[in-house]
Amino acid sequence: xxxxSRDARAVRSAGRLNEPRPARVEANFDGTxxxxxxxxxxxxxxxxxxxxxxxxxxxxVRRYFEVVLESGENTVVFHDGAGGGWFTQRGA
Amino acid sequence: xxSCRTRVPVIACLSIPGFELKAALRRxxxxxxxxxxxxxxPGVEPxxxxxxxxxxAAGVRPGMRLGEALATxxxxxxxxxxxxxxERAWEEIVRxxxxxxxAVEPAALGVAYFETRGVERLYGGLEPALRRALAAxxxxxxxxxxxxxxxxxxxxxxxxxxxxxxxxxxDEEMGRFLAPLPLSLLPLERQRYEELEALGVRKLGQLAGxxxxxxxxxxxxxxxxxWSLARGGAAARVRGRRPPAEVAESLELPEAVGNELTLRRxxxxxxxxxLAHPERRDRFVRKVALVARLVxxxxxxxxxxxxxxxxxxxxxxxxxxxxxxxxPEPVLELRVExxxxxxxxxxxxxxxxxxxxxxxxxxxGLRQVRASTGSGSVCTVVEVAPWSRIxxxxxLFVPRDD
Numbered sequence: 001x002x003x004x005s006r007d008a009r010a011v012r013s014a015g016r017l018n019e020p021r022p023a024r025v026e027a028n029f030d031g032t033x034x035x036x037x038x039x040x041x042x043x044x045x046x047x048x049x050x051x052x053x054x055x056x057x058x059x060x061v062r063r064y065f066e067v068v069l070e071s072g073e074n075t076v077v078f079h080d081g082a083g084g085g086w087f088t089q090r091g092a
Numbered sequence: 093x094x095s096c097r098t099r100v101p102v103i104a105c106l107s108i109p110g111f112e113l114k115a116a117l118r119r120x121x122x123x124x125x126x127x128x129x130x131x132x133x134p135g136v137e138p139x140x141x142x143x144x145x146x147x148x149a150a151g152v153r154p155g156m157r158l159g160e161a162l163a164t165x166x167x168x169x170x171x172x173x174x175x176x177x178x179e180r181a182w183e184e185i186v187r188x189x190x191x192x193x194x195a196v197e198p199a200a201l202g203v204a205y206f207e208t209r210g211v212e213r214l215y216g217g218l219e220p221a222l223r224r225a226l227a228a229x230x231x232x233x234x235x236x237x238x239x240x241x242x243x244x245x246x247x248x249x250x251x252x253x254x255x256x257x258x259x260x261x262x263d264e265e266m267g268r269f270l271a272p273l274p275l276s277l278l279p280l281e282r283q284r285y286e287e288l289e290a291l292g293v294r295k296l297g298q299l300a301g302x303x304x305x306x307x308x309x310x311x312x313x314x315x316x317x318x319w320s321l322a323r324g325g326a327a328a329r330v331r332g333r334r335p336p337a338e339v340a341e342s343l344e345l346p347e348a349v350g351n352e353l354t355l356r357r358x359x360x361x362x363x364x365x366x367l368a369h370p371e372r373r374d375r376f377v378r379k380v381a382l383v384a385r386l387v388x389x390x391x392x393x394x395x396x397x398x399x400x401x402x403x404x405x406x407x408x409x410x411x412x413x414x415x416x417x418x419x420p421e422p423v424l425e426l427r428v429e430x431x432x433x434x435x436x437x438x439x440x441x442x443x444x445x446x447x448x449x450x451x452x453x454x455x456x457g458l459r460q461v462r463a464s465t466g467s468g469s470v471c472t473v474v475e476v477a478p479w480s481r482i483x484x485x486x487x488l489f490v491p492r493d494d
Binding site: 013015017019052053060090091092 | 345346358471473474481484485489490491
């Protein structure tokens, strides 16, 4: 059935790709992760920071880490400096 | 009242003065009783739009400069235009008139013409037909109708009629009726009005009394046309419109977007989706509209008639994209409406289209996924800001149901 253009059903909601997902991370005293979702970190491959939208009321302050876990999985986690908490994210 | 059928076609003009303001005030009806005016569009000369009766009583006039209006009435509230809401409300009124049997020719927002001859027998005469048209327009808009044998005379009658009144000007009364009316009813540039006023011409009757050749020599073709209108205008028939197509697609953005490149990508996705609508199939787009819901609560709308009807997504996107630069605020929702479509036409298909089999298999597979999981389960990934440093703002999932 074709949605009537004036019908609210014709309004589609777009979703975001690669939304951050909460992660359980244990960090060293310097803030680097040593355990991600109960799996120890084998290698810390890269670290970078993203500071954006500082001119808005919702600034983005993130410290990203690309890590290899002991299981061999390659993953990216970040610490949210604005709201607190750790997250994993694809596509970073 | 007993009315006879009219022998000459009567042209009726339905008029709703200040329609755009009334449509914008539907969001905050309490303001209708306060001094309020439609705010000027950003980027144009700061002249007021229509004003409420309270504002008029306080000395504010439509077309007044913003600064002058605020100095005259410091309590004046400026109402942001809501063109999308106005367009929708006007479309409802026109459809309601069409449902009552009138073939309507909309001239502008709040002004439409129709002939009554075809429906007079249905409603029992001219006056009952006009009353039916007023009822179709609804009581909330203060609509009024003027009717005469000529289009301009009908408009002039509507401009002096009271809310809810249908004023009929008989053919033999037309000259006397138009004579005392002001020149401002004529579609002339301000400079022309001033020129005529400097010559002592202030009423339609004074203009109509001048020799046509002299007016044309002094004021050019515009003046000649105004002179003709002042005498009632040409006896042009009303052409009922073709009802607009109802194919549209909207995209709600996760957050307000002001970046033009991001909006261009969203527009590209919307154009492709709306063209894939089954209702559009085999028809070409003649007129298209781009509508946005703004972060400040207002709306924005631009429509565009394509030079040649087209169903090419790139062509339509390229035609619409420059309009995005005119957006006054960040956008919460973007909408593309196919306002006018051509009749279905045959198309020359390729005998062996490259990859056609793969595409049809893929389409069938997606159709089955949708059938089992429901509408909205199949999405396209649309890159909206691939340069962004924040990964989740680079791309969106957009549901596809084609």
